[in-house]
Amino acid sequence: MKPSIPASQVWKPEEMNAAFADAYNSGDIDQVLALYEPNSIHVHSNGSLEIGIHSFRHTLEELLLLQGKMVSTNLYCIPFENIAMLRAHFILHTVDPDGQPLVLQGYTSEIVRQQPDGSWLYIVDHPFGSDVME
Template sequence: MTDHDAYEKATRPEDITRLFVERSNAGDAAGVAALYEEDAVLAYPPGQRTVGREAIRALWEKVLANRPHFAPEPPLPTLISGDLALTATPPSDGAGARAQVVRRQADGSWLRVLDQPEFADPAKGA
């Protein structure tokens, strides 16, 4: 059984954001990583990429060690094309958006493939 199989699965693309918040607030780095495909790409830390579920788990262990609290953010409308979907949420601080590409798995659940949690402001040259 993989880490992904041990956790509640996202039955809709929008479920991933809720599960992310729940698992992050519980300090569960493995649970957060289970929301990603094995070879997923996370654009975090800012300006860098973290590639692969195991690297994402290791990153979240470090982030969650500081016990941050994540507030739920209402999703923007999801765009679905076949087995791919684009999900997004507007950050509560009003700075841009967060966007993810998710893919339907063979069992009908959804996992993140690409995750852009922060967008650099082009006006600031970042």
């Protein structure tokens, strides 16, 4: 399955995190998945590797169920040829099951690759990149 073209393609790797937040805020899973190469890797919150969009689509759909508003700020981008390593700080404002305001935040780690058309897509997405994995 090939994802659709995102509403706004990413032309600079340091803009990838903001593009993810925009796609999340759209509530459209296809916009979110369009930011990933088809065989990319997503690290699940339990530490397992989900390889390929088909394996992590459900994880991202669950994230969308929070129906929050996300801001994701790039902290650094280290480019090397056609890849770049990123780190971001995200804040997600949502509500808990009782309707009370809830703020989720953390630090991510990602690797993106430049595509033949010059745009950038995730090849590794680790939303919990600052967490200690056991």
